[in-house]
Amino acid sequence: MTDLRSKTIAGTFCHAPELGSIEILRDALVEIDGRGTIVAVTPAGDPGHAAKRARAAESGALVEAPAESYILPGFVDLHIHAPQYPQLGKALDVPLEVWLQQHTFPLEARYADLAFARRHYEALVEDLIANGTTTALYFATQHVEASKLLVDICLEQGQRALVGKVAMDNPAECPDYYRDASAEEGITGTKALIDYVAAHPENHGLVHPVITPRFVPSCTDPLLEGLGELARQCGCHVQTHCSESDWAHGYVLDRFGRTDAETLDRFGLMTRRTVLAHSNFLTDGDMELIHARGAGVAHCPLSNAYFANAVFPLRAALAKGVRVGLGTDISGGPTASMIEAQRMAIAASRMLETGVDPTLPQAERGRPGSRIDFDVAFHLATAGGGDVLDLPIGLFRPGFHFDAILVDPHAPGGTMRVWDDIDSDADALQKIVYTASKGNLAAVWIGGREVAGTL
Numbered sequence: 001m002t003d004l005r006s007k008t009i010a011g012t013f014c015h016a017p018e019l020g021s022i023e024i025l026r027d028a029l030v031e032i033d034g035r036g037t038i039v040a041v042t043p044a045g046d047p048g049h050a051a052k053r054a055r056a057a058e059s060g061a062l063v064e065a066p067a068e069s070y071i072l073p074g075f076v077d078l079h080i081h082a083p084q085y086p087q088l089g090k091a092l093d094v095p096l097e098v099w100l101q102q103h104t105f106p107l108e109a110r111y112a113d114l115a116f117a118r119r120h121y122e123a124l125v126e127d128l129i130a131n132g133t134t135t136a137l138y139f140a141t142q143h144v145e146a147s148k149l150l151v152d153i154c155l156e157q158g159q160r161a162l163v164g165k166v167a168m169d170n171p172a173e174c175p176d177y178y179r180d181a182s183a184e185e186g187i188t189g190t191k192a193l194i195d196y197v198a199a200h201p202e203n204h205g206l207v208h209p210v211i212t213p214r215f216v217p218s219c220t221d222p223l224l225e226g227l228g229e230l231a232r233q234c235g236c237h238v239q240t241h242c243s244e245s246d247w248a249h250g251y252v253l254d255r256f257g258r259t260d261a262e263t264l265d266r267f268g269l270m271t272r273r274t275v276l277a278h279s280n281f282l283t284d285g286d287m288e289l290i291h292a293r294g295a296g297v298a299h300c301p302l303s304n305a306y307f308a309n310a311v312f313p314l315r316a317a318l319a320k321g322v323r324v325g326l327g328t329d330i331s332g333g334p335t336a337s338m339i340e341a342q343r344m345a346i347a348a349s350r351m352l353e354t355g356v357d358p359t360l361p362q363a364e365r366g367r368p369g370s371r372i373d374f375d376v377a378f379h380l381a382t383a384g385g386g387d388v389l390d391l392p393i394g395l396f397r398p399g400f401h402f403d404a405i406l407v408d409p410h411a412p413g414g415t416m417r418v419w420d421d422i423d424s425d426a427d428a429l430q431k432i433v434y435t436a437s438k439g440n441l442a443a444v445w446i447g448g449r450e451v452a453g454t455l
C-alpha cells in the first residue's frame with residue numbers, strides 16, 4: 001500500500017474540468033500535502049518539471065505510477081441506499097410503490113439489528129471502494145443507531161461519505177414496523193446523527209451528515225417543515241427523491257397541487273446543498289427553480305430503466321444550468337459500479353434521442369439533441385458530482401483532495417484492451433468509460449491514503 005500523503009506522484013492523469021471536454025496530463029507531477037490535499041500539479045512541459053521531479057526523487061518523496069497506467073479522479077456516487085445492498089440484483093420486476101412495500105421496507109427494517117447492519121454495511125463500503133467510488137452520498141435507514149454505524153464504517157475504511165438517517169413518518173405510506181413514530185422523532189433522530197458526525201473523534205472532515213426526508217409521500221407536513229427549518233439552521237446537505245416515477249410525481253401533485261420541486265422548495269428543502277435523486281418528470285419551471293436555488297440532481301440512469309417510466313432529460317437540465325452528477329441508486333440500480341453508471345447514462349441518452357418504438361416514424365420517435373458521449377458521462381461521475389456536493393473533489397487541482405484511482409488497462413482480470421500502436425490517451429480514456437471494470441482498478445486513494453489495491 002502506498003500512502004501518497006506528503007508525496008509527489010508522477011504519472012498520466014485524466015480529468016474533465018468542463019462539461020464536454022477532457023484534459024490529459026501525460027507524465028505530470030501531482031504533489032500532495034500531509035493532509036491528502038493536492039498542492040501542485042505540474043504538467044510535463046512546465047519549465048519547473050525536471051527540477052521538481054529531481055527534488056522529489058532526492059528526498060524520497062517521488063512515487064512513480066506504472067508505465068501505461070492512467071490516474072483518474074475517484075468516482076462520486078450521488079445516490080446510494082446503503083441498506084439495500086443485500087438485495088442488489090433482486091426484485092426489479094415490480095413498480096416502485098410495490099417494491100418499497102414488499103421488498104425494501106422489510107429489508108431496511110432489519111437494520112434495527114446492529115450486527116446485521118455491520119455485516120452488510122462493511123461489505124458495501126468495501127465493494128464500493130474497490131469499484132473506485134471515493135465519495136458516496138448515502139441514504140441509511142430510519143434507525144439512528146444503524147446510521148451512526150454506517151458513519152463509523154466509512155471512517156474505518158476511509159471512504160469520503162455523506163450519510164443521512166432516513167426520515168419517514170407518514171402512517172399512510174410507511175408501515176408501522178418501519179417508520180418514525182412522529183414528526184418530532186424524525187427531526188430529533190436527524191439532529192442526533194448530525195451531532196454524532198460533528199463530535200466524532202475520528203472524523204476530520206471525511207464524513208458529513210445529510211438531512212434525508214425519504215420522499216414527499218413518506219413524510220407528513222410537520223416532518224417536512226421541521227426538516228426544512230433544520231436545514232436552514234445547520235446548513236447541512238439535504239437529499240431526497242424528486243419526481244421519480246409517474247406514481248411518485250402524481251402523488252405529490254395530488255396531495256399539494258404542486259410539483260415535487262415546488263413542494264420541497266415550499267418546505268425550505270431546496271437549497272444550494274440539496275441533491276434531488278432522479279428528477280425525471282421535472283417541468284421547465286422546476287428546472288428553473290432548481291437552478292435558481294443552486295440545488296443539484298443525482299441522475300440514476302440504470303435505476304430509471306426499472307422504476308422511473310421515463311428517461312431523465314439530462315441535456316435539457318444541463319441547458320437550464322442545473323448541476324448534475326451520477327448515482328448508482330443501489331439497489332434500484334443493480335450495480336455498485338460508477339463505470340457502469342456512466343455507460344448507462346450514455347446509452348439512456350442515445351435511446352432518448354432516437355426513441356425506442358420502431359412502429360413510430362423516425363421523425364416522431366425521439367427527442368433530438370439528447371445524446372451525451374463518454375466525456376460528459378466521465379465529467380458527471382467525477383467533477384460534476386463534486387460540484388453538486390460543493391466539495392473539492394473530482395479534479396486534479398491545487399486545493400482538491402487527492403481522491404483517485406489507478407487504472408491498469410492491461411490487468412489480466414480486467415475487461416479492456418488498449419493498443420499502443422493504435423490508441424491515443426484520449427482513446428484509452430474513452431475505452432475506460434466504455435469497457436473497464438473493477439479488475440482494471442489497481443489502486444484507490446482517498447485523501448492520499450491508499451484504501452484499496454496495491455501500487
Ligand SMILES: O=c1[nH]c(=O)c2nc[nH]c2[nH]1
Binds near residue numbers: 100244329
Ligand atoms: O429508487 C428509489 N429507491 C428508494 O428506496 C425510494 N424510496 C422512495 N423513493 C425511492 N426510490
